[in-house]
Amino acid sequence: MADLRSNFAGITSPNPFWLASAPPTDKAYNVERAFKAGWGGVVWKTLGEDPPIVNTTSRYGAVSLNGQRIAGFNNIELITDRPLDVNLQEIKQIKRDWPDRAVLVSLMVPCEEAPWRKILAAVEDTGADGMELNFGCPHGMSERGMGSAVGQVPEYVEMVTRWCKSMTQMPVFVKLTPNVTNILAPARAARLGGADAVSLINTINSIVSVDLDIMAPTPTVDGKGSHGGYCGPAVKPIALHLVAEIARDPECAGMGISGIGGIETWRDAAEFISLGADNVQVCTGVMHYGFKIVDDMIDGLNNWMDSKEHGEVVDFHRAAIPNLVAWQDLNINHELVARIDQDKCIKCGLCYVACEDTAHQAISITGKGTDRRFGTIDAECVGCNLCAHVCPVEDCITMEAVDNGKPYLNWAQDPRNPNSAAAE
Amino acid sequence: MADIQAERLGATQLAENFADVHRPFDHGGAVVEANRCYFCYDAPCINACPTGIDIPGFIRAIATGNVNGAAMTILKENILGGSCARVCPTEILCQGDCVRNGPGDRAVEIGLLQRHATDYLSAIGQHPFERAPDSGKSVAVVGAGPAGLACAHALARNGHDVTIFEGQPKPGGLNEYGIAAYKLPNDYAQGEVAFITAIGGIEIRYDLALGRDISLAQLRLDYDAVFLGLGQGGVRNLGVPGADLAGVDNAVDYISKLRQAKDLGALSVGATIVVIGGGNTAIDIAVQTKRLGAEDVTLVYRRGPEQMSATDHEQDFAQTNGVRIKHWLRPVRLEGDGNVTAAVFAGVRLEGDGLVDTGVEQNIPCDMVFKAVGQAFVPLTDDSPAVSGGRIDADDMGQTSLSDVWAGGDCVAGEDLTVQAVQDGKVAAGAIHKFLVGS
Numbered sequence: 051m052a053d054l055r056s057n058f059a060g061i062t063s064p065n066p067f068w069l070a071s072a073p074p075t076d077k078a079y080n081v082e083r084a085f086k087a088g089w090g091g092v093v094w095k096t097l098g099e100d101p102p103i104v105n106t107t108s109r110y111g112a113v114s115l116n117g118q119r120i121a122g123f124n125n126i127e128l129i130t131d132r133p134l135d136v137n138l139q140e141i142k143q144i145k146r147d148w149p150d151r152a153v154l155v156s157l158m159v160p161c162e163e164a165p166w167r168k169i170l171a172a173v174e175d176t177g178a179d180g181m182e183l184n185f186g187c188p189h190g191m192s193e194r195g196m197g198s199a200v201g202q203v204p205e206y207v208e209m210v211t212r213w214c215k216s217m218t219q220m221p222v223f224v225k226l227t228p229n230v231t232n233i234l235a236p237a238r239a240a241r242l243g244g245a246d247a248v249s250l251i252n253t254i255n256s257i258v259s260v261d262l263d264i265m266a267p268t269p270t271v272d273g274k275g276s277h278g279g280y281c282g283p284a285v286k287p288i289a290l291h292l293v294a295e296i297a298r299d300p301e302c303a304g305m306g307i308s309g310i311g312g313i314e315t316w317r318d319a320a321e322f323i324s325l326g327a328d329n330v331q332v333c334t335g336v337m338h339y340g341f342k343i344v345d346d347m348i349d350g351l352n353n354w355m356d357s358k359e360h361g362e363v364v365d366f367h368r369a370a371i372p373n374l375v376a377w378q379d380l381n382i383n384h385e386l387v388a389r390i391d392q393d394k395c396i397k398c399g400l401c402y403v404a405c406e407d408t409a410h411q412a413i414s415i416t417g418k419g420t421d422r423r424f425g426t427i428d429a430e431c432v433g434c435n436l437c438a439h440v441c442p443v444e445d446c447i448t449m450e451a452v453d454n455g456k457p458y459l460n461w462a463q464d465p466r467n468p469n470s471a472a473a474e
Numbered sequence: 475m476a477d478i479q480a481e482r483l484g485a486t487q488l489a490e491n492f493a494d495v496h497r498p499f500d501h502g503g504a505v506v507e508a509n510r511c512y513f514c515y516d517a518p519c520i521n522a523c524p525t526g527i528d529i530p531g532f533i534r535a536i537a538t539g540n541v542n543g544a545a546m547t548i549l550k551e552n553i554l555g556g557s558c559a560r561v562c563p564t565e566i567l568c569q570g571d572c573v574r575n576g577p578g579d580r581a582v583e584i585g586l587l588q589r590h591a592t593d594y595l596s597a598i599g600q601h602p603f604e605r606a607p608d609s610g611k612s613v614a615v616v617g618a619g620p621a622g623l624a625c626a627h628a629l630a631r632n633g634h635d636v637t638i639f640e641g642q643p644k645p646g647g648l649n650e651y652g653i654a655a656y657k658l659p660n661d662y663a664q665g666e667v668a669f670i671t672a673i674g675g676i677e678i679r680y681d682l683a684l685g686r687d688i689s690l691a692q693l694r695l696d697y698d699a700v701f702l703g704l705g706q707g708g709v710r711n712l713g714v715p716g717a718d719l720a721g722v723d724n725a726v727d728y729i730s731k732l733r734q735a736k737d738l739g740a741l742s743v744g745a746t747i748v749v750i751g752g753g754n755t756a757i758d759i760a761v762q763t764k765r766l767g768a769e770d771v772t773l774v775y776r777r778g779p780e781q782m783s784a785t786d787h788e789q790d791f792a793q794t795n796g797v798r799i800k801h802w803l804r805p806v807r808l809e810g811d812g813n814v815t816a817a818v819f820a821g822v823r824l825e826g827d828g829l830v831d832t833g834v835e836q837n838i839p840c841d842m843v844f845k846a847v848g849q850a851f852v853p854l855t856d857d858s859p860a861v862s863g864g865r866i867d868a869d870d871m872g873q874t875s876l877s878d879v880w881a882g883g884d885c886v887a888g889e890d891l892t893v894q895a896v897q898d899g900k901v902a903a904g905a906i907h908k909f910l911v912g913s
């Protein structure tokens with residue numbers, strides 16, 4: 051049995067699975083249910099100044115893919131719409147009732163010292179474990195000069211982080227927006243400001259679909275739509291990349307990372323952790339399936355860690371980082387060819403048409419009808435992998451390494467590169 | 475005393491027993507199922523559909539919400555796509571060759587998806603095809619069954635004028651008189667005929683039988699071409715003593731009565747029933763009498779389950795309906811005094827290719843016996859095109875020995891299936907069109 055306990059920026063929790071600041075953490079009732087279900091911690095739905103904001107109906111849009119509901123999710127909600135005092139009292143009560151769980155409070159107030167000082171004092175009084183600066187929300191609040199409007203300006207990120215660090219003893223997390231060209235700019239700014247950790251990603255600017263009957267983007271509010279923030283399984287690849295960028299940046303070294311974006315399973319979580327996240331946060335996954343998904347996240351991670359003989363989460367933390375390299379460091383002499391397992395092949399022809407129409411004409415058909423047979427033409431195969439991705443049968447097409455006897459050679463060394471040492 | 479009675483079941487139970495056997499998809503269900511299709515290259519399911527519908531094409535259109543386009547893709551190849559979606563033995567046709575038949579998987583529900591699309595279009599209530607300008611040519615089609623209707627529609631589309639001569643008072647052929655009631659409930663056949671003829675240029679004249687009221691020679695004089703879609707009006711003989719006893723009937727005749735009954739409760743049915751035969755007609759009569767309230771139905775076939783022409787799916791369906799199936803029994807005689815009281819069979823086994831008696835006899839007491847040992851084409855008496863093997867001789871394009879006469883469907887050789895009849899009618903219409911426009 052692996053040990054899933056987490057100590058992150060001095061905050062302990064029974065497992066590395068937290069709920070991200072969002073509707074699931076909007077009030078004591080939800081958080082109580084989440085903790086009963088087994089979640090290790092929560093980042094409370096973002097608090098702001100009174101009077102509370104007002105939300106619209108409807109608020110959510112979604113992308114369904116091939117019958118899979120909510121492959122991607124989008125919202126035009128703002129921060130909490132409940133009075134500050136009510137939230138603070140509930141946070142205090144929750145932390146008292148659940149001392150072993152992590153309770154962080156997400157905050158967003160205007161970019162001036164006074165409001166930050168005021169709200170930090172109030173949060174400290176709740177006994178919460180830490181705070182997260184919401185510099186990420188890309189809609190509604192950003193037009194008011196908060197959220198991603200701050201997160202997109204590194205100087206502001208650094209300034210507000212520094213204020214907060216000087217005003218409170220609590221660990222300070224900075225939640226980053228992915229709506230920037232280079233994530234390292236705000237991440238380094240947070241580091242310079244003294245952040246204990248960054249959390250990422252917040253949602254991505256998005257329009258999920260257009261209602262072609264009324265010609266308005268969805269979700270529609272009385273016939274009109276607005277851009278929203280995109281999240282859910284579809285954003286995981288983007289989030290993984292951004293997390294990894296920060297994790298391997300020497301200037302960000304020493305700062306923690308809370309990984310967020312499309313996490314729904316223990317496997318997703320393990321991938322984030324292997325690329326440098328200290329823990330993970332989940333929002334859409336629970337909005338889709340409820341809090342119970344944490345059962346399998348805990349159990350699955352445990353079993354996988356046992357199978358790999360990892361005693362603790364830190365044992366595989368950053369484990370994939372050494373293998374994440376720049377393109378020019380890849381071995382250009384490595385050769386793969388596609389292999390089709392004829393016993394598994396169901397003769398759908400998808401590999402054939404993909405390679406024939408859009409790749410390298412490296413798959414042949416022999417025979418006809420249900421007796422047809424698909425084979426690879428090694429001389430034409432460039433090992434691109436396309437066929438293996440389109441094949442609907444698990445492990446039917448595999449990529450086999452060709453033993454060409456050639457040594458490791460990267461692009462910098464390759465004579466075909468006009469700028470390489472060998473070419474000179 | 476034979477126990478043959480009407481009203482074995484109440485009206486509510488009967489309505490339930492004869493309601494649609496298949497549960498149609500709602501839109502969401504159809505999209506989920508459509509997304510199971512892999513969109514195969516040169517898809518094997520297409521080759522397994524006698525009408526060659528672009529199956530991955532129409533399924534993808536359902537998945538994208540282009541349901542109308544899906545229906546058109548189907549109807550373009552098979553104007554009776556709606557009834558075929560309900561009656562085709564998909565397990566031996568398209569779905570039988572679906573690549574998703576492997577272990578732990580199941581074929582895409584092509585039939586139900588086809589039904590979803592065609593139902594969608596028919597709910598719109600408009601005929602989707604346009605006729606070409608009037609060609610000035612006219613064609614006589616004999617028989618308003620699937621073959622005749624498919625042929626007529628394709629010809630009408632090409633601008634020809636079609637007159638259908640139908641021996642019965644209603645159109646549809648076996649869709650109206652033969653197919654099991656729960657496969658085409660709610661007067662589906664008549665609705666479909668109305669949909670097909672809505673293209674215009676098709677006139678159906680009823681109660682006019684070729685050979686009785688009209689002659690082929692006359693039709694050839696009056697029309698530029700003739701298509702024969704006569705089906706198989708006759709039944710094969712059982713050839714055993716006692717077949718003329720009361721309570722002994724042809725399965726197809728009883729089914730036809732059942733299909734036309736306004737009140738199913740008024741049909742008399744025996745308490746104990748023996749069905750002789752191994753095809754889908756045998757299954758259909760067995761299940762339908764069971765569903766009318768017969769207490770005990772035994773289907774008896776002279777060979778084993780593998781040799782039955784009824785598909786595995788149909789055999790399972792009979793068994794889940796409480797029909798007992800007995801194999802390797804050859805009928806020897808029907809016993810009774812006035813009404814049949816028992817069917818007597820000789821046990822047989824396979825030796826080489828032939829059957830030999832085992833010497834054991836089985837006597838199955840019963841109130842009714844249904845013969846379902848096959849239909850037969852009734853040859854025309856005058857001016858008939860050449861016939862061989864009991865069916866009209868036709869080439870790949872449906873052309874008979876007469877230069878201006880084509881034929882298709884059950885009256886020519888080939889699979890006796892609705893979808894095959896449609897294909898025959900469609901192919902012949904193509905050939906007739908060429909013949910008429912002279913290209």
Ligand SMILES: Cc1cc2nc3c(=O)[nH]c(=O)nc-3n(C[C@H](O)[C@H](O)[C@H](O)COP(=O)(O)OP(=O)(O)OC[C@H]3O[C@@H](n4cnc5c(N)ncnc54)[C@H](O)[C@@H]3O)c2cc1C
Pocket residue numbers: 561562563616617618619620621622639640641642645646647648649652653654657682683684685703704705706707726729754755758849882883884885889890891892893895
């Ligand atoms: C009981 C039963 C159940 C079946 N179930 C299925 C099933 O589930 N699925 C499936 O695919 N197939 C089934 N079949 C087979 C299918 O019904 C036929 O293959 C199909 O109907 C053939 O179409 P057709 O147009 O050739 O003939 P028919 O449908 O028989 O139509 C022939 C038409 O011609 C008319 N006609 C005949 N002779 C004359 C004449 N001399 N003058 C004028 N009109 C004439 C008839 O009245 C009829 O309207 C079943 C058949 C039977 C008997």
Ligand SMILES: Cc1cc2nc3c(=O)[nH]c(=O)nc-3n(C[C@H](O)[C@H](O)[C@H](O)COP(=O)(O)O)c2cc1C
Pocket residue numbers: 070071072073095096123124125127128129130156184186187225251252253280281282283285310311312313331332333334335
């Ligand atoms: C409806 C909704 C409301 C959200 N509100 C907040 C918020 O108030 N503060 C915040 O920091 N992030 C907010 N988020 C962003 C999430 O915390 C999270 O960063 C993002 O959804 C990516 O994670 P996921 O893919 O697991 O959903 C919200 C997301 C959703 C879907």
Ligand code: SF4
Pocket residue numbers: 387388404405409410411412413426430431432433434435436437438
């Ligand atoms: S790996 Fe690429 S090139 Fe090789 S067979 Fe597959 S699709 Fe074609």
Ligand code: SF4
Pocket residue numbers: 390391394395396397398399400401402424440441442443446447
């Ligand atoms: S995609 Fe896979 S299953 Fe389909 S034909 Fe190719 S190898 Fe076979």
Ligand code: SF4
Pocket residue numbers: 398510511512513514517518519520529530533571572573574582584
């Ligand atoms: S064989 Fe099956 S999966 Fe392939 S196209 Fe046809 S229905 Fe779709």
